[in-house]
Amino acid sequence: MNYVALRMLTGDRAKYLSLIFAIAFSTFLLENQSSIFAGIMKRTTSQILDVTDADVWVMDKKTLYIDEVKALTENDLYRVRGVPGVLWAVRLFKGQPRAKAADGTFRVVVMMGVDDASLVGAPSRDKMILGSVEDLRQPDSVIIDRAGYKFLFPGQPLDLGRTLELNDHLVRIVGIAEASAPFATFPVMFSRYSQAIKFVGRERDQLSFVLVKPQPGIPVRDLCDRIEKYTDLRAVSGRAFAWQTVFYYVKNTGIPVNFGITIGIALIVGAVVAGQTFYIFTIENLKQFGALKAIGVTNGSIVGMILLQALTVAAIGYSIGSGIAGVFFSITLHNDPTRGLVLLWQNMAGVAVAIFFVVFLASLLSVRRVLTLEPAVVFRG
Amino acid sequence: MSFAAECRAVEKDFGSGETRIRALRSVDLEIPFGELTMLVGPSGCGKTTLLSVIAGVLNATGGEVQVLGERIDSLAGDRLVQFRRKNLGFVFQQFNLLPALTAAENAAIPLLAAGLPRKSSVDRAAQLLAELGMEDRVDAYPAQLSGGQQQRVAFARALVHEPRLLVCDEPTSALDAETGHQVMELLASHAVRPGRATIVVTHDNRVFQFADRIARMEDGRITGVTVNRMSGANASPTGHSHQENEQVNL
Numbered sequence: 001m002n003y004v005a006l007r008m009l010t011g012d013r014a015k016y017l018s019l020i021f022a023i024a025f026s027t028f029l030l031e032n033q034s035s036i037f038a039g040i041m042k043r044t045t046s047q048i049l050d051v052t053d054a055d056v057w058v059m060d061k062k063t064l065y066i067d068e069v070k071a072l073t074e075n076d077l078y079r080v081r082g083v084p085g086v087l088w089a090v091r092l093f094k095g096q097p098r099a100k101a102a103d104g105t106f107r108v109v110v111m112m113g114v115d116d117a118s119l120v121g122a123p124s125r126d127k128m129i130l131g132s133v134e135d136l137r138q139p140d141s142v143i144i145d146r147a148g149y150k151f152l153f154p155g156q157p158l159d160l161g162r163t164l165e166l167n168d169h170l171v172r173i174v175g176i177a178e179a180s181a182p183f184a185t186f187p188v189m190f191s192r193y194s195q196a197i198k199f200v201g202r203e204r205d206q207l208s209f210v211l212v213k214p215q216p217g218i219p220v221r222d223l224c225d226r227i228e229k230y231t232d233l234r235a236v237s238g239r240a241f242a243w244q245t246v247f248y249y250v251k252n253t254g255i256p257v258n259f260g261i262t263i264g265i266a267l268i269v270g271a272v273v274a275g276q277t278f279y280i281f282t283i284e285n286l287k288q289f290g291a292l293k294a295i296g297v298t299n300g301s302i303v304g305m306i307l308l309q310a311l312t313v314a315a316i317g318y319s320i321g322s323g324i325a326g327v328f329f330s331i332t333l334h335n336d337p338t339r340g341l342v343l344l345w346q347n348m349a350g351v352a353v354a355i356f357f358v359v360f361l362a363s364l365l366s367v368r369r370v371l372t373l374e375p376a377v378v379f380r381g
Numbered sequence: 382m383s384f385a386a387e388c389r390a391v392e393k394d395f396g397s398g399e400t401r402i403r404a405l406r407s408v409d410l411e412i413p414f415g416e417l418t419m420l421v422g423p424s425g426c427g428k429t430t431l432l433s434v435i436a437g438v439l440n441a442t443g444g445e446v447q448v449l450g451e452r453i454d455s456l457a458g459d460r461l462v463q464f465r466r467k468n469l470g471f472v473f474q475q476f477n478l479l480p481a482l483t484a485a486e487n488a489a490i491p492l493l494a495a496g497l498p499r500k501s502s503v504d505r506a507a508q509l510l511a512e513l514g515m516e517d518r519v520d521a522y523p524a525q526l527s528g529g530q531q532q533r534v535a536f537a538r539a540l541v542h543e544p545r546l547l548v549c550d551e552p553t554s555a556l557d558a559e560t561g562h563q564v565m566e567l568l569a570s571h572a573v574r575p576g577r578a579t580i581v582v583t584h585d586n587r588v589f590q591f592a593d594r595i596a597r598m599e600d601g602r603i604t605g606v607t608v609n610r611m612s613g614a615n616a617s618p619t620g621h622s623h624q625e626n627e628q629v630n631l
Contacts, residue, residue: 011481
């Protein structure tokens with residue numbers, strides 16, 4: 001009877017296409033909004049995730065997230081280095097000076113000051129597009145991310161040797177790298193620590209973070225506990241710090257509410273439109289189902305037919321919606337303002353569960369009507 | 382004489398309390414094999430209710446209903462459904478064809494419901510449709526067929542699995558006189574055979590001549606059974622003058 005079920009479904013072309021459209025639209029909206037939300041939240045952690053050399057981040061114990069830091073003292077750095085199990089610990093500065101190009105174009109930038117000696121915290125070599133990380137050892141040199149370069153030098157080809165003013169300090173671009181997009185789409189620059197603090201402006205303490213590498217065999221969690229015990233500072237893994245930052249934005253901004261409303265509407269619209277259309281589709285076929293029951297089709301077979309119809313429209317609608325979402329993200333992926341926003345498989349899986357659940361619920365309502373239908377209905381003119 | 386169906390003191394109520402309506406009142410009826418029995422009577426007399434009870438799509442409130450030797454009123458659930466699928470063929474007033482299926486596919490539904498492969502089921506249904514004069518319309522959809530053609534498809538669907546009892550509810554009421562006559566001729570020639578029985582509910586007196594037996598109903602009761610000596614293919618379309626009737630007093 002599967003064949004009959006599918007022919008009944010596709011026979012009413014208008015309702016069939018309405019169902020597919022409703023489910024595809026909901027799928028697209030859900031995947032689109034949830035992936036953009038996840039992408040934006042991931043952006044809040046870009047400067048954390050881009051540091052791949054160190055495993056542990058040490059900061060003031062009141063630090064809530066990466067964009068608001070209370071400076072540590074040089075003494076804190078030495079105390080961290082003295083903790084058993086620390087292989088090395090280096091400085092990391094994060095500030096936001098203003099960069100100005102020769103033509104007057106200016107942007108606030110995210111300035112990362114990396115360790116002078118080891119250059120830990122600088123872009124990894126595979127992220128370098130032009131120049132070398134080692135060139136940071138030159139005086140007044142910076143590495144800028146590709147998107148930031150385009151912001152400050154719009155329409156111009158990627159080129160080394162260009163100069164910028166950073167809070168009245170003249171700097172020269174010695175490298176262009178690919179960096180994860182920051183939350184506020186600021187250009188990202190890298191310089192040596194000793195220079196970065198000079199660009200931003202002197203304060204009594206300027207050490208934002210200490211980046212730590214554990215000795216071989218020392219678990220990150222154990223080392224974090226030791227650092228906190230010995231220094232009274234906060235020490236977390238890069239991953240934990242990233243999640244801490246995400247949760248800060250989730251808890252303290254309207255972003256999740258905004259996306260949540262859209263996602264909720266998409267779910268409700270999908271559920272109502274798909275559910276109602278599917279329900280009406282079944283009700284309009286009630287007499288036919290009654291005839292099938294009279295002829296000798298069991299309730300189990302009819303439930304199977306309705307579920308097959310529901311699963312079919314859900315699968316087709318979900319596939320089309322996911323396809324559209326995939327095209328959308330493949331386009332936005334190559335635009336600088338939206339770079340890094342991708343369709344995550346986790347979102348696709350979650351949306352699949354939501355869509356199939358909604359369609360399943362809708363079909364259950366229909367099933368109930370058919371199961372309680374007396375086959376004698378077919379004898380009533 | 383063995384019977385395809387026997388009703389003993391069958392009663393059927395709808396609703397309860399003050400709103401209760403008694404649709405069947407102590408109905409006794411026998412449907413012999415090899416005959417076409419018509420249930421006739423005015424609208425609301427209970428003939429469709431009685432047909433539904435005999436067909437096992439409606440439960441009787443009281444009495445006994447035996448169909449093909451089985452107490453159908455004691456069957457329930459999937460056993461009842463399987464009994465209907467195997468032994469009964471249905472023809473409905475409004476045809477109830479699935480609009481998305483072709484004529485042959487519609488006619489094949491009882492075979493598909495029994496789990497037979499689609500191709501062989503549709504082939505068998507197409508063969509039967511050809512016997513009913515529809516060989517060039519097997520791939521047509523119901524919307525492309527005339528009323529008479531749709532009813533032939535419905536007959537094919539009712540006969541394709543060779544049921545022993547065929548139940549027909551007002552099979553000619555949606556058809557014009559000529560088409561209705563043709564349809565009844567087909568029914569009489571294909572459905573009425575030894576070992577099989579056919580029950581037709583109708584109030585169309587133009588087709589009474591095709592009946593071997595006519596059970597008249599009124600107000601939920603059988604008021605009389607007439608045995609028709611000249612029926613079916615031998616019957617004249619012009620009227621009752623060629624018939625010899627025998628009234629059975631109840």
